[in-house]
Amino acid sequence: MxxxxxxxxxxxxxxxxxxxxxxxxxxxxxxxxxxxxxxxxxxxxxxxxxxxxxxxxxxxxxxxxxxxxxxxxxxxxxxxxxxxxxxxxxxxxxxxxxxxxxxxxxxxxxxxxxxxxxxxxxxxxxxxxxxxxxxxxxxxxxxxxxxxxxxxxxxxxxxxxxxxxxxxxxxxxxxxxxxxxxxxxxxxxxxxxxxxxxxxxxxxxxxxxxxxxxxxxxxxxxxxxTRVEPLVFSDRPYRVEDHADLVCRRSGIAGYFMNEIPQDSGGSVFEVSDSNLGIKAIRRAEGEAVEIGATWYENGEYSA
Amino acid sequence: MAYVATRGGEKAIEQAERLFRQDLGTIDAARVEAIRQSMPYLVDRVMGEASLYDEDMAALALAQTGGELSEAVLVLRAWRTTQPRLAVAAPLLQEDLLTVRRISAAFKDIPGGQILGPTLDYSHRVLATDVLEGKPYNPPSVDPAATAAPMRQPSLADWQRQQGLVAPANDSTVAPDDIPDLTREPLLFPASRAHRLQSLARAETGGVLALGYAAMRGYGNAHPTVNELRLAEAEVMVRHPSGTEFSAGRVRVCQAEVTSKEKGGFLELGFAASFGWNEVKVIAAATLDLNSAEAPVGSPVHEEFYLSHTESVEASGFCIHFKLPHYVTFQSVLDAMRDAKAKAAAAKANQDVAVERQTEPAE
Amino acid sequence: MLTVAPPDAAEARCNATFEALMWSMARPGDVRELPEAGLTSIVEALIDRECVAYADSPDLSRQIADTGAVLGDPATADHLFLDRLEGASDALAGIRCGSALYPDDGATLVAQVAHGSGQRLRLTGPGIDGARDMALALPAEFWAMREQLCAYPEGFDLLLVDGRSVIGIPRSTQIEVL
Structure with a gap:
């Protein structure tokens, strides 16, 4: 050496x-x-x-x-x-x-x-x-x-x-x-x-x-x-955030995790948190050929 | 693409950094050299916390961060961590240090003598405002002593051991090359003594002072007496692959030994050492070391507590990370809170209905 | 935009080796391709002076020593490199399995083993969608010994190399000898 x-x-x-x-x-x-x-x-x-x-x-x-x-x-x-x-x-x-x-x-x-x-x-x-x-x-x-x-x-x-x-x-x-x-x-x-x-x-x-x-x-x-199990009691099922019905104000997509944006007028609007998913949805709506992959959630419901 | 235009993170961070750097102006070798020359104790502090002894690099780190100390330490550590480890230096012995200051509060005089060396301890802390009036301050020259103090000084603890005042040193069975290295392995608890002392050596000065002071004020059970405090230069002795030992250079080091009450017939010693000359840090750190043995879990003088919380890069980084957006986690909390409120309101409504029913006349 | 030198051959080799090892551990039973046949690239990617390693061949022992790692015996090594598992049972009886406190202290056993012949096995556990059947030429008594030593999360992890192919069997995998 x-x-x-x-x-x-x-x-x-x-x-x-x-x-x-x-x-x-x-x-x-x-x-x-x-x-x-x-x-x-x-x-x-x-x-x-x-x-x-x-x-x-x-x-x-x-x-x-x-x-x-x-x-x-x-x-x-x-x-x-x-x-x-x-x-x-x-x-x-x-x-x-x-x-x-x-x-x-x-x-x-x-x-x-x-x-x-x-x-x-x-x-x-x-x-x-x-x-x-x-x-x-x-x-x-x-x-x-x-x-x-x-x-x-x-x-x-x-x-x-x-x-x-x-x-x-x-x-x-x-x-x-x-x-x-x-x-x-x-x-x-x-x-x-x-x-x-x-x-x-x-x-x-x-x-x-x-x-x-x-x-x-x-x-x-x-x-x-690999099993990943949230700690829950069998009679109280695991609950994800109540975002299934929220609609993104920019892209119009719904059923994903959203950011809440407070409004001057009171109340809130929402934007999809996965920002590039929102961008792809907008581009697709504008007629571009954009590939959006399968998502873990469909219509706000988790589907394995 | 309005969605993107409202954000523009990449441009923003670039311009923010430019603004910071523009305020500092051009950084050249002369500025780095001026910092190194004029701020040796600041450079020492940064080298100690970064656990990298390189005055030029430390001065550069200070220059490019504008003296933001936690940033300077981080940038120096981030550079240090990429450097290969070529050799392990031989352990230092106290009696081999080229000592320039060495004092003990435990005895009026000690073998080898009390040597004050360079210090502001007995100075009057008066601002030299004349300098701002255009009158430079020229320090008066030092009168040489009649006989120069010896370059090397014996260890006071060794004398105390000979007198049976301090427990005999445990002969380490660990080969010098195998001393655990905190920068290469995680700190686990209970920490090895090597890890504890290494962690204190690179700890944040202010943090160590705060917790050491807490120990001194009574949150620890040991009130320190400075057994020996040293400022010195040390030869960094390494072994060439051919077998020869040689000095790779000298580094400034400081160390403190503090003692308190008797335990098991001996005085206990707390110890700390660091790169550079930083007396307040090593005295506070040695006090924490001294208090560790009997510290209750969770108290500020328990090693897990003080080592975890005086790590400069971790503490400052985590503190400033709270500036980062947390709106996803916040959203998650809001969701749970709103649902709980709705549940509570529904439960109350049910209860009200139930109460109303009860007040109805029984038929 | 790359602002540093591109990876040299050793860096690229270590990166590719680790990628193969990582996926082989993450999907027990999957066959992954190493950049080079044999165990040397695995030593290069994993071993340095922080390790205690053991090898049953002089060549690998020399390579390990050159990394600065300590050469240990099978009971003290955190990484073991075996050209042959046959006859190694006694040596492996003391293999490090870590503790419940520090399961990561369990050893990694890297061995040359023929894939696709020998005992038929059924693998289940993390990384496997349901169950996976395969043949591996390990000594007959090996799996019983592993069963005895590995009290999950304690245990040791296997990387089985055949030429350039590697199969990982972490301690989390349950093995049924068919």
Whole structure:
């Protein structure tokens, strides 16, 4: 072994930004995450040129996967041109040479904050979800070491109790986004703060999902054809947001997750949250030949 | 395409960044050099929190972020993380440090002597406003001591160990090359001591001060006495693949040892060290280390609490991430809240009906 | 728009290798193509000085040592690279299976195994739509040993290589010997 064997010609930035050893660590952890679906795997989580909490976990996974043949879609709140989505997509493309797209159908990797696209993802696609807090037990147990022991013991009693208390006090489970879900019948995970609308899309899906929290240094995965079951009581079925009948004011499409836009006159109008689905619907209505893929929801109803 | 035109995120972020950079103006080597020369303690702080010892890079980071400290640390760490690790330096021994300042509050005098070195501790903190009136401040020169202080100083804790005041040091069974590296593996709890001290070494100065101060004020059970505080330069000794050991250069380092009450017949020691000269940080950090052993879970002096919350890049990043849109999660919460309200209203209506029925005359 | 140097051969190879390994683990039983035959590209993509690895061949042991990884025995290694599984049962009896607290401490066992011959198996579990039948030439006693060691989520994960083909069998897969 020589020093020269350990080095390489100087370059300001490695391909894909992360250096080889960071990528190898992520590869090892991503394989383990697939092997134990829904189980949080600790990783070193290198710094990247973005602030923690801004998608650095998702970014590290994407940078490990990406190659010049990849096509990248990045969304924030469902929108491709949200400021942070634009920033992340531009960075990935600059350090990898991957193509950029807004179209879910064209993407090989979809990195997302808070949404799963409405068009059904295929078996060759990877969804990378940015995760602010990977620990579904944080609300009942802020101490990480104790929470980890609870996962080890499959001790989810306190989580169930919280949900039960909400039912008793409020008449329903009040959990908004990030609905805790049991994966492969063993580990409770947070699906990241996606709305309840999106959680069924992870259950027995065709695509592979990675969920990565850079700041908290944990990643977990949901492989294809893996059970993801929201925690519910058998006599109180899981309920997604009541958006089935809302109509997008711009594209006219209905039956998808919507953004509510308050109006000066009082009341609200709605816009479809998956912004590129809305754009495609508008273009199609204007007579363009635009392909819109099958969607997980049809007429506001989830259809597996 | 009106749908797109109302957003335009990519142009907006580019222009926003331009606005920030335009305000800072041209950054050239002279500006970087001026920062490095005139702000050594600021450069030290950034190098410590970034865990990268490179004064030029740290000064550059300060220049291009306009001194926004958390941004400077982030940009330096992001550069650091891409660099290959070629070698592992030999551990430093206190008695090998080229010490310029070394004091103890535990004894009036100590073997090797108290050496004040460079400090503002006993200065009067008066602004030199004359400078703004066009009268430059020229520091008076230092009168050399009759005999120069020795370059190297013994460890006070070693003397205390010989006296039986401090427990014998545990001989580490970990090979120097295998000391766990926080930048390559996640921090898990309970943390190894190496990880705890590394995490404190790169912790955010203000955060460590806040929690260390909390410990000093009574949220910890140990009131620190500074056993030994050192500012020094250290040789970075590495081994060439051929086997020879050589110094790759010198770095400024600081360390603090604090002690408190007796435990098991010995004085307990808390320790912290960092790149650069940053006394307040290492004293506060050593105090946290000292308090860790018996800290209740969830208290500010428990290691999971203080290590998680003094990580500069994580804390600042998460704080500013709340500026990002959260309207999807908010929508989800609104949906649950409206439904719960509707349910409550319906339940109340039912109850009212039931009450009305009861008041009807029984027939 | 690429603003850094394009991937060099090693980077491209490691990326392609990992893609094959990832999909093979995500879809147990699917055959994926490695950029090169054998185990060397897997060592290159996964192993470095943070690892403890074991190999049963001198060539691979040398390659592992050159990455800076610690050469361990089968009981301490986080990655094991075996040219032959025959006769390895005793060595594998102590393979790392992690703990319920840290399932990721379970080892990855990479082995050269002929695909499409040997015992008929039925695979079920995550990544598999229903069930999947296939033949793999592993020693007869292997699956009983795996069953005994893997108390999910504890366990070890398998990457079975035949030439350039790789099949992944994570610990989450249930195996029925037909």
């Amino acid at each position: 020589t020093l020269a064997a350990l080095t390489k010609p100087w370059a300001a930035t490695s391909y894909g930004f992360l250096d080889a050893s960071a990528k190898r660590e992520l590869r090892r952890k991503m394989l383990k995450a697939i092997a134990v679906p829904g189980c949080q795997m600790p990783y070193a989580s290198r710094e990247v040129p973005m602030a923690r909490g801004w998608g650095t976990g998702g970014l590290q996974v994407t940078l490990t996967l990406v190659n010049p043949q990849s096509t990248i879609k990045v969304i924030d709140q469902g929108a491709d041109d949200g400021v942070n989505a634009a920033s992340i997509r531009r960075f990935i493309s600059r350090v990898s040479g991957a193509a950029e797209t807004w179209d879910t159908l064209d993407a090989s990797i979809v990195q997302s904050r808070h949404r799963v696209p409405e068009e059904t993802m295929r078996e060759d696609q990877i969804l990378v979800l940015q995760v602010p807090n990977p620990e579904p037990l944080r609300g009942v147990e802020p101490n990480m070491s104790i929470a980890r022991q609870m996962h080890a013991d499959a001790d989810y009693g306190r989580l169930w109790l919280t949900l039960y208390e909400q039912l008793v006090r409020k008449g329903r489970i009040m959990q908004g986004a990030a609905y805790p879900s049991l994966v492969n019948g063993r580990h409770v995970m947070t699906p990241s703060p996606i709305p309840r609308w999106d959680v069924p899309k992870l259950n027995m899906a065709r695509h592979l999902t990675f969920l990565s929290a850079g700041r908290e240094k944990r990643l977990h995965a949901v492989p294809p054809f």
